[in-house]
Amino acid sequence: MERNVRDPITVTDENGDEMHLTVEALFDMYDETYALLKTRDENQDMLVMRVENEGSEQYLESIEDPNTIENILDAYEIALDAHPTDQDSFEH
DSSP, X not given: OEEEEXXXXXXXXXXXXXXXXXXXXXXXXXXXXXXXXXXXXXXXXXXXXXXXXXXXXXXXXEOOOHHHHHHHHHHHHHHHHHSGGGGGGOOO
16 A cells, blocks of 8 residues: 655646655555655645646645545554554654
């Protein structure tokens, strides 16, 4: 289910603003692919986004439903419990 990644990426939003993020994990759930991202600033906020494919392009889409976000984070915590060595990468 989970693929531990931790790659730095730069995301440009619809306004042209850039965010520097670290990919903490990619995993499939509900027939979708999700990315858990951390901001690379001092706050270390965790973001959950859906990975969308359009032709050969990939982009990240915001998830508006708080229940979906919570379910994804819960599933990630369960995956971390199954692999305790990865727990240092997640702060919920």
